[in-house]
Amino acid sequence: GAGNAGVGGGNDFQWCFSQVKGAIDEDVAEADIISTVEFNYSGDLLATGDKGGRVVIFQREQEGNNRSHSRGEYNVYSTFQSHEPEFDYLKSLEIEEKINKIRWLPQQNAAHFLLSTNDKTIKLWKISERDKRAEGYNLKDENGRLRDPFRITSLRVPVLKPMDLMVEASPRRIFANAHTYHINSISVNSDHETYLSADDLRINLWHLEITDRSFNIVDIKPANMEELTEVITAAECHPNQCNVFVYSSSKGTIRLCDMRASALCDRHSKFFEEPEDPSSRSFFSEIISSISDVKFSHSGRYMMTRDYLSVKVWDLNMESRPVETYQVHEYLRSKLCSLYENDCIFDKFECCWNGSDNAIMTGSYNNFFRMFDRNTRRDITLEASRESSKPRAILKPRKVCTGGKRKKDEISVDSLDFNKKILHTAWHPKENIIAVAATNNLYIFQDKIN
Amino acid sequence: MLSRGVKRKLEDDEEIMAAETSGAFDSSSSLPYPQQRQLVLNMCLSKLQSCHMKVEPSLHRSVLLANTLRQIQEEMRQEGGESTLAAIYDGSSCTYNGGNPPATPAHNPELHSLLLESPVYPNNSSVTDNTMSSSVSAILREAGFVEDVNPAPACLGCSDSEELCFSSSPSYENDGDEQPVDSRSSDSLFGSFEISNSTSYLTDLALDDIFEDIDTSMYDSSDFSTVMSFPVPRSPVSSSEDTMKSFPTCISPSSNGIQICITDLNDLDHIMEILVGS
Numbered sequence: 001g002a003g004n005a006g007v008g009g010g011n012d013f014q015w016c017f018s019q020v021k022g023a024i025d026e027d028v029a030e031a032d033i034i035s036t037v038e039f040n041y042s043g044d045l046l047a048t049g050d051k052g053g054r055v056v057i058f059q060r061e062q063e064g065n066n067r068s069h070s071r072g073e074y075n076v077y078s079t080f081q082s083h084e085p086e087f088d089y090l091k092s093l094e095i096e097e098k099i100n101k102i103r104w105l106p107q108q109n110a111a112h113f114l115l116s117t118n119d120k121t122i123k124l125w126k127i128s129e130r131d132k133r134a135e136g137y138n139l140k141d142e143n144g145r146l147r148d149p150f151r152i153t154s155l156r157v158p159v160l161k162p163m164d165l166m167v168e169a170s171p172r173r174i175f176a177n178a179h180t181y182h183i184n185s186i187s188v189n190s191d192h193e194t195y196l197s198a199d200d201l202r203i204n205l206w207h208l209e210i211t212d213r214s215f216n217i218v219d220i221k222p223a224n225m226e227e228l229t230e231v232i233t234a235a236e237c238h239p240n241q242c243n244v245f246v247y248s249s250s251k252g253t254i255r256l257c258d259m260r261a262s263a264l265c266d267r268h269s270k271f272f273e274e275p276e277d278p279s280s281r282s283f284f285s286e287i288i289s290s291i292s293d294v295k296f297s298h299s300g301r302y303m304m305t306r307d308y309l310s311v312k313v314w315d316l317n318m319e320s321r322p323v324e325t326y327q328v329h330e331y332l333r334s335k336l337c338s339l340y341e342n343d344c345i346f347d348k349f350e351c352c353w354n355g356s357d358n359a360i361m362t363g364s365y366n367n368f369f370r371m372f373d374r375n376t377r378r379d380i381t382l383e384a385s386r387e388s389s390k391p392r393a394i395l396k397p398r399k400v401c402t403g404g405k406r407k408k409d410e411i412s413v414d415s416l417d418f419n420k421k422i423l424h425t426a427w428h429p430k431e432n433i434i435a436v437a438a439t440n441n442l443y444i445f446q447d448k449i450n
Numbered sequence: 451m452l453s454r455g456v457k458r459k460l461e462d463d464e465e466i467m468a469a470e471t472s473g474a475f476d477s478s479s480s481l482p483y484p485q486q487r488q489l490v491l492n493m494c495l496s497k498l499q500s501c502h503m504k505v506e507p508s509l510h511r512s513v514l515l516a517n518t519l520r521q522i523q524e525e526m527r528q529e530g531g532e533s534t535l536a537a538i539y540d541g542s543s544c545t546y547n548g549g550n551p552p553a554t555p556a557h558n559p560e561l562h563s564l565l566l567e568s569p570v571y572p573n574n575s576s577v578t579d580n581t582m583s584s585s586v587s588a589i590l591r592e593a594g595f596v597e598d599v600n601p602a603p604a605c606l607g608c609s610d611s612e613e614l615c616f617s618s619s620p621s622y623e624n625d626g627d628e629q630p631v632d633s634r635s636s637d638s639l640f641g642s643f644e645i646s647n648s649t650s651y652l653t654d655l656a657l658d659d660i661f662e663d664i665d666t667s668m669y670d671s672s673d674f675s676t677v678m679s680f681p682v683p684r685s686p687v688s689s690s691e692d693t694m695k696s697f698p699t700c701i702s703p704s705s706n707g708i709q710i711c712i713t714d715l716n717d718l719d720h721i722m723e724i725l726v727g728s
Contacts, residue, residue: 093506119506181509200509229517231510250510283490283522287514337486341493346511 013432014448015395017388019073021058022441024386034437036424040104040112043428046074046435047114048442049099053083055116055169057127072433074444078127080169083118095120101186103195105208113172115195119182122197124173124208130166134158178204178214185235191242198235198247201228205259217265218247218257233348234294241300244269248305252289256316272314274321284336284345292348297357298429304360306351309333311362311372326372326379329364331402331413344418354427363422366411367438368398384422384436384443394448487522494519 023032031052038047046058059077086095096119105113111128136158141147181200188195196205196217203218222228231250238244243259255268276285288308296303305312309330312322332339339345351362363369372379381398388395401410424437432447481489498515
């Protein structure tokens with residue numbers, strides 16, 4: 001049959017298992033749960049953050065180095081503790097060390113830079129390689145002790161000797177104390193000098209070199225907190241217009257702002273909202289309309305939003321409604337009360353574009369994730385599971401049975417495991433390689449090599 | 451290398467998952483609409499109440515719950531307020547087909563006391579809008595809506611130090627004290643968190659004005675033996691307020707020093723005689 005052909009590539013396209021990272025055992029330590037996944041601009045580096053505040057960076061092996069079929073595997077490049085748990089003494093509450101977001105900076109020299117953030121503090125990390133060391137200092141001996149200057153009778157030039165590769169991560173900037181509420185987004189600006197950070201009620205603009213102050217560019221906090229009905233859920237800078245950014249809200253709206261218009265961008269330039277369908281109104285309409293992620297296309301012409309049940313693609317020139325809507329798991333609409341009761345309805349799924357903007361991907365429950373081809377309108381459901389984790393095994397499409405007789409290989413809605421949720425996915429910027437975070441495991445899938 | 455102390459296990463709520471298969475009114479609702487609504491209302495209240503206060507509760511979640519609560523409240527009010535208050539915590543009448551029944555407000559003594567405005571009795575039909583909105587206000591406060599002090603966030607240069615957060619403390623909902631709630635006290639409760647009011651009092655008031663009404667006519671300049679002038683102290687907030695972390699308030703020194711006059715010795719003796727009573 002057609003199988004999974006056609007999504008994300010040509011008609012012969014099929015996704016295969018490539019690698020899985022993380023512990024296998026059933027007992028999942030909470031600190032190991034992956035909370036963010038992000039490729040860098042070249043796709044050679046893949047960073048993950050977890051609930052324990054750690055960042056693990058994988059690097060793609062150069063092709064042709066080892067076995068010919070390894071085809072660019074990702075191996076651990078660097079691991080470091082980015083954030084530690086803190087305690088807010090005034091409120092007697094913990095500040096979680098969970099990494100909410102990682103964003104790479106474009107590479108400008110041999111070192112790599114990334115921003116990582118927890119609820120309160122953003123840090124700029126420099127990851128650099130060291131594979132040489134200098135030997136033959138004049139003023140120090142081999143152990144590093146200072147020599148007695150009177151004993152130095154001759155001078156020599158220190159030589160660089162090779163050493164085992166060491167990858168070091170060091171915090172270069174710490175951007176703290178600017179957010180009262182929980183940071184949900186960071187986004188590097190196209191000028192490569194500034195970035196924005198957003199919490200529930202405010203958005204700040206930072207300069208990467210300056211840590212002791214930031215511009216507040218959006219503030220939706222009401223004078224009386226009891227009047228609060230809407231929060232900011234995500235924000236992103238435009239990929240090529242450095243004065244433009246968007247932010248989404250818990251009421252399903254997106255605002256596009258132009259920083260040239262005024263210092264405080266409380267008045268939006270564009271306002272995107274789809275009129276509600278009155279026939280599908282329920283107690284949970286507002287909750288499921290809350291946007292959990294917003295991403296510009298690489299071209300900058302479109303943006304994509306994820307709410308609880310669907311993904312929508314918007315043309316930036318049309319505010320009245322999205323140009324495309326994709327149902328992720330419509331079969332959950334009749335289960336909203338249960339999902340509300342077990343809090344799953346508050347899960348925040350992310351979404352991502354492929355490099356050429358013709359396909360989009362997002363996660364679901366039962367370790368399912370969904371991909372939509374914007375050109376062919378085909379969609380596919382795949383599963384990240386240990387069972388289908390044989391090397392280069394082709395992933396079989398999955399199907400959820402919504403009613404009536406369950407066919408073979410289908411799974412009924414009631415059998416879905418709502419503990420296994422795929423919230424974070426990432427797509428390589430240039431190739432058909434995807435990274436899918438399933439609780440504490442990171443799956444990497446690639447297209448089939450013909 | 452990656453291990454960091456004690457491993458925390460993922461919470462095992464499989465039994466809840468298993469029970470979820472048939473939710474209360476998931477498919478082709480067998481429950482009548484008012485009871486569906488009651489169920490949602492009960493869950494909403496219990497969720498707002500049961501914030502696990504080890505980590506700061508999510509504002510996003512609290513806002514969504516509060517909006518749902520308001521929506522239901524509004525709907526109920528429009529249908530007629532007769533049995534509204536009774537309906538709010540009459541959770542026991544609502545059957546629940548699947549899973550663990552959520553904690554109904556009637557079983558929750560703190561919430562019960564919050565919803566009762568003194569004295570409102572369960573069957574009292576005269577439920578006012580104030581009662582409803584103050585109940586919602588109380589619940590929102592319980593949900594830990596964070597208050598921060600800085601009223602003017604759009605100021606460059608104040609990112610570092612001043613943001614101060616207050617939220618209802620964990621003990622607030624755990625102690626058994628009946629907290630009488632009405633909209634006046636809730637306003638004043640939030641009002642008391644506005645520390646910036648008191649600091650601005652100190653900064654705005656010119657120090658000369660304080661001493662304006664002191665009659666200094668006794669101390670004519672020709673009689674002064676010594677005149678001492680003190681410059682206005684430049685120190686920012688006093689040490690007793692250093693827990694506030696407000697950004698340094700710069701009190702601009704007034705240009706005039708305060709002149710303190712010392713009387714001549716005769717007057718001093720006179721005063722001493724009066725004091726000693728000789």
